[in-house]
Amino acid sequence: METGFTKWIIVITVVMCCLLELIDTSIVNVALTQMMGNLSATQQEVSWVVASYGIANVIVIPMTGFLAEQFGRRNYYLFSVILFTLASMLCGQSTNIWELVAFRFIQGIGGGALMATSQAILIDTFPPKQLPLGQALFGMGVIIGPTIGPTLGGWIVTNYEWPWIFYVNIPVGIMASIFTVLFIRDPERIKNAIPRPLREIDWLGIFLLILGVGSLQLVLEQGETEDWFESLYINFFTLMSVIGVVGFIWRELTAKQPIVDLRVLTRSRNLAIGAFLSFILGFGLFASVFVFPIFCQRILGFTAEQTGYILLPGALLSGFMMPVVGKMIQGGVPQKYILPVGFITFFLFSYWMSTQISPTAGESDFFWPLLLRGFGLALLFLPITTMSLSGISGKDAGQAAGLTGMIRQLGGSFGVALVGTYLERSIAQNRVGVASNVSLYDPETQQRLQGLTASFMSKGASFLDAQQQAYAALSGMIMKQTSIITYGQTFLMIGAFFLLCLPLMLLIQRAKPGEKVDLNAAH
Template sequence: METGLTKWIIVATVVLCTLLELIDTSIVNVALTQMMGNLSATQQEVSWVVASYGIANVIVIPMTGFLAEQFGRRNYYLFSVILFTLASMACGQSTNIWELVAFRFIQGIGGGALMATSQAILIDTFPPKQLALGQALFGMGVIIGPTIGPTLGGYIVDNYSWPWIFYVNVPVGIIASFCTVLFIRDPERIKNAIPRPLRDIDWTGIFLLILGVGSLQLVLEQGEREEWFESAYILAFTAASIIGVVGFIWRELTAEQPIVDLRVLTKSRNLAVGAFLSFILGFGLFASVFVFPIFCQRILGFTAAQTGLLLLPGALLSGFMMPVVGKMIQRGVPQKFMLPIGFGVFFIFSYWMSRRITPLAGESDFFWPLMLRGFGLALLFLPITTMSLSGISGKDAGQAAGLTGMIRQLGGSFGVALVGTYIERTSFHNRVALLPNISLYDPETQQRVQGLTAGFMAKGASLMQAQQQAYVALEGMLMKQTAIITYGQTFLLIGLFFLACLPLVLIIKRARPGEKVDLNAAH
């Protein structure tokens, strides 16, 4: 157990690496247009810059426990930092879109390992009485990272060029590499572990994991762009994901030395419930971060930097709340009582946002709802994590942490995919519902068109030009009103989803007095 300055150097190193990994999941979103222009890529092609990173992440995270035992956790972490740093540099140097996609995939392999292993290092850095504080510090990176990504990306793109969103990782990666070599040590259990011979490694499980989870992530990332099951390509990968996931589950439940031990889910009811709650947390975290920027930029005309700055205070509140929630858990406040409050707060945030979305909404209208979101996420992340791992010890804790991390990432992917599809399809239905209200035979519509025409003519347009401009303006009003209704319904739907999950809290097993969360093996 480290103490003094060494302890806090380790904390700074791993929290920063976690932040980097999660910032890179969203930082590229605001730079895609610039990438399309510079690399002569289509929108379909540039979408793979986002998808490749997510696919690599979700494949690596559940295997991290095995890889850390096989090669030593410090060695594996150092390799991941170096890989992430070199891949970041290579991304910035890319000269065509498929080069960039390939390097983003490699970056995602290093990044997924950083997030999963950082949690374990933080836990080993703190004494048992401060386990909740270690988890809280990790949670700061998990909550803040995806939120500040668009802010940082927007600033860099506005003031520099898109390669710099990757180059900023390089100095941090170099410092983290040196700190890893000088200060991070393997715990005794990892030091004494005997690596498996190559012939004993669960190669079938690894293949099925890559096939199943990788295909599923690809379907979620690309489904909306490909019109879902109208595309033969999406159908093929859906079939591959079903075969891979079913085969992976069967293999890991029957293999003597599985790559991911799924049997740990049968040993703890809280872990099984916590895995599902982690999915919900990922869904809410990523879906809300996805919806809000799109609404602000497309409908209200905010810049990427403006939107990011709106999200920042709530994210910082989550970060500051994490140690407070950790102290509450440390002092015996049951997670079973904290989780309903967190779910309720997130529902109130979603409902509040659905009411705040109007054509005249400004930055001040969203400040307090987003602060409430930050408060709610803090009350969900740490209780879910500690509850999931309570009563689990040794090697099982590492498997459990990897599984919950993977499921949280998949929850985020499902959230973005489902919400994106819902917005697209609901917008169409809302537009159809509004059209009868603006019929050109309607007196109020005629008056509106005449007023707009007169306004354009007053600015120097001819009668024909003014009428055409009036119809375009009317179409713009219709599109904006459609979007206002759709985004309001979307936030309300996210809130109802959280509210519907409240009964799950009833089946959580309350920790016995003195029962501890053993995260010393959590990779």
Template sequence: METGFRKWIIVITVVLCCLLELIDTSIVNVALTQMMGNLSATQQEVSWVIASYGIANVIVIPMTGFLAEQFGRKNYYLVSVILFTLASMACGQSTNLWELVAFRFIQGIGGGALMATSQAILIDTFPPKQLPLGQALFGMGVIIGPTIGPTLGGYIVENYDWPWIFYVNVPVGILASIFTILFIRDPERIKNAIPKPLREIDWAGVGLLILGVGSMQLVLEQGETEDWFDSTYILSFTALAVIGIVGFIWRELTAKAPIVDLRILTKSRNLAVGAFLSFVLGFGLFASVFVFPIFTQRILGFTAEQTGYLLLPGALASGFMMPIIGRMLQAGVPQKLMIPIGFTIFFFFTFWMAAKISPTAGESDFFWPLIVRGVGLGLIFLPITTMSLAGLQGKDAGQAAGLTGMIRQLGGSFGVAIVGTYLERTIQANRIALLPNISLYNPETAQRIQAFTQGFMAKGFPANQASQQAYAALEGVLMKQVSLITYSQVFTSLGLFFLACLPLILLVKRAKRGEAIDLNAAH
């Protein structure tokens, strides 16, 4: 355990690194249009800038426990910080799209380690009685990072060029590297660990993990772009994902020294439930951050910067809640009580958002719902994390932390993929459903077209051109109404999904008094 100045320097270092990694999962989204123009890329091609980072992330996260033990946690963390920093610089210097995609993949490899290893370092920094506080500080990064990504990205895109979304990582990365060298230390168990000979490493598990989880992430990232299972490309990678995941599960359950020990799921019922709830958390966190900016920018005409600033107070509310929730857990408030409250609050947020969606909605309409979202996510993340890891010790704790981190990341990928597909398909379905109400034989429709036509003629358009413009304007009104209905349905469905998962809390086994989380060996 650390004390005094060293303790808080370590806290600042790892929370900053965690924030950097998670900000980079969403900061790129608002810069894609600018990248398309500067790099002469199509929308389908530029989506690989996001996909490559996510694929690398989700492959590395579950392996961090093994890699930290093999090479030493401090060494592994330092190399990861440096790799992330150098890759960020290289991303900004990229002169073509595929160069950028390659460097984003390398950045994702370094970033995945930052996310998982930061948690373990924080836990080692605090004494056992303050473990919830350490988890709370880690949780601030997890919840705030994806939310402030669009804020920072929007500001940079509005005021600078897209490479600066990567350059901002460099000074923080340099500072984090120096602090890691000077202040972070390995716990005794890792210091004294003997690295495995290369021939004893579970290479089959590594290969199957890369094949299965990497292919699944690729399908989720590229599915909508490629029209899902109408594409041979997506079908092929879906088959590879199934083969890889089934093979990986079989290998890790039977190997003597697996790279990811899945058998820990049978040792703790709370971990098994917590892993699924982590998936739900990732689903809600990333899906809501994904859908809200699309709605405000496409339908309400907000700029990326406006949308980012609108998301910021909710993110700060999550950060404010984390230490409070940590204190509550420390005082003995059971996770089994806090998680349902968090789920219910998130459900309330989605229905409030669905009710606020209208063509006249402004920034003030979304302020309080987003604050409620931040409070709800705060009440979900920390109790799930402490519940999942309570009672596990040594290597088991490290494996469990990496596993839940990977599942949370996959939950986010599923959330974005499903919501994106739902939006596209439901908009078309709602348009077809509303079309019968728009008929030339309907007096109200005829009056609307006539009013549009006269308006365009008053602006100097010839009669035939004004008539065409009137029909186009009517189509615009129709699509705006269709979009408003669809976005409202998305938020409602998201809330119902959270509500449907509430009964899982009944499976949670209440921790025994004094049962602690031992993450001294984690990652």
């Protein structure tokens, strides 16, 4: 355990790296339009800038425990920081879209390791009594990172050019590399670990992991763009994901030295439940951060910066609440009592948001619901993490941490894909319902059209032009009302996922007297 100045230098280093990794999952979203213009790319091509990073992330995260043991955790972490920093520089210097996609994939390889390994380093930095604080700092990065990404990206794109969303990583990465060399040390269990000979490494497991999870992430990232199963391309990679995932599960359950030991799920009921709850947590975290900015910017006309500032107070509340929740768990409050409150709170947030969605909504209308979201997330992240790892020790804890991290990431991808598809298709369906209630023979409709026509004529339009503009304006009103209905339904759908998790609380096993969470082994 480190103390004093060294301890807090390590904390600053790993939390900043964790934040950088998570910010980079969403920071590029607001710069895609500018990238399309500068790199002469289509919308479909530029979507790979987001997809390649996510695919690399979800492949690397479950393998971090093995890689840390094989090469030493500090060495692996240092390599990942340097790789992430170098890839960030190369992303900014890309001259065409496919160069950028390739460098984003490399950046995702380094970033996935930062996310998984930062948690373990924080845990080793704090003594057992202060572990909740270490977990709270890590959780703060997990929740705040995706939230401030669009805000930071919007500010950079507004004031500078898109390459600067990558260049801002470079000074932080350089400092993190220096501090890693000077201050971070491997614990004894890592120093004494014997690397596996090359012939004993589970190469087939690695291949099936890349094939299965990589193909699945690709389908989730590109499905909406490719019109899902209407595309031969999506059907092919769906088949590859099924073959890869099924083969990976079979291999890891039968291999003597698996790359990811899935048998740990069969040894702990709480871990199996926690893995599912991590999926739901990722779903709610990323889906709500995805849908709210779209509504604010497309319907209300807010900028990316404005939207980010609205989201920020709730994220900060989550960070503030993390140590409080950690103290509750440390004081003996069972996770199975905290989690239902968190799930109900998130459902109430979703329901509240569905009632606030309106064409006249302002920033103040979302302040309290988003604070409630931040409060609910704080009641979920730490309890799920500590419950999943309770009673697990040694290598099993490292495998468990990697699995829950990967599943949380996949949950986020499923959430964004499902919400994106739901929005697109439900808007089309709801439009039919709304339009059926609007008749050109209805006196109110005719009165509205006459008023609009007169308004456009007063601005200099001819009668025919003004009439066409009036019909277009009426169509826009119908579309806006349709969108309002659909976004409200979307928030209710997200909340329903959380409410449906409540029966699982009955299956959680309470920790045995004296049983501890061996987070120190979580690589």
